[in-house]
Amino acid sequence: MDQQLPWRQWLPEFVLLAAMWGSSFLFMREGVHAFGPFATAWVRVTIAALALMPILMWRKQTSAMLHRWRPILLMGLLSSGIPAACYSFALLFISTGLSSILNSTTPLFGALIAWWWLGDRLNVWRVLGLVLGFAGVVLLTINGSGASTLAYGNEELAIAACLLATLCYGIAGSFIKKYLFDVPVMVTTTGSLFGASVALLLPALWFWPSETPSLRAWLSLLVLGLFCTALAYVMYFRLMTRNGPATAMTVTYLIPVFANCIGVIWLDEIVTPWMLGCGVLIVFGTALASGLIGPYFTKKE
8 A cells, every 4th residue: 555645745746737738729729820830749758758858867867768768769759759749739629628627537437448458456335436437428429519619620630639549548557557667767668758749740841730739838838847847747746656656646627627627718719518527527437447446336356
């Protein structure tokens, strides 16, 4: 069992982390309209990788990254490259709030992939959570266009892109457990970001915007890379180390709160009752599927 610190010691950092990741959808939205999806994703992960490299060097762990570069490179594609590009694309067509709600399905896919690939046990509560979570996604997709404040259409394709991103997150979680379990967390994080940068370089150059992006767009991606990616990763793993993975994972459920509030205040987005209802269903189902609240409904063995 993870040793729990008093909540007063970890709650401020927990809330700050959720706020940083919630605001990341705003900065992605600001950047993607100037840079396009691939360039936005590449600039983001490259800035984050360059920011974390000095920490890796200070810890004298660069040799560990080079020694396992092949699986770490693949890890980067799954955990950073594809998701960053998918969310950047999605934000061209759907609201930041809807994107953040779909992001909360990450533990849902994580539980499903771990069951299929690693043989993790699924009890009745976790199965119920999978059913409820995916039902929430289906219902949200049916009326997804009602959550969009943009006029481009293609909302269903954007929702599919978000779900592809969370599926990649789920695969990445099991991939780490199977192939990179003995690699230090900072090595995996920094290496995967560099791997994502390498994977996205050619698409980013090919689709680089013909018009020079504005200073505002550059600043948005700078904040996105430095604070919402590099610093956020450090804070997340610090929280995981100090208070256990179960507590750290619950930050996923708080992110949509900040993302929707930011979207309403700064982008004039609309949060519909349908979105709220589906969001609650997704979060509740995901919490059950990931095993976070299931034990409260039954006696432990």
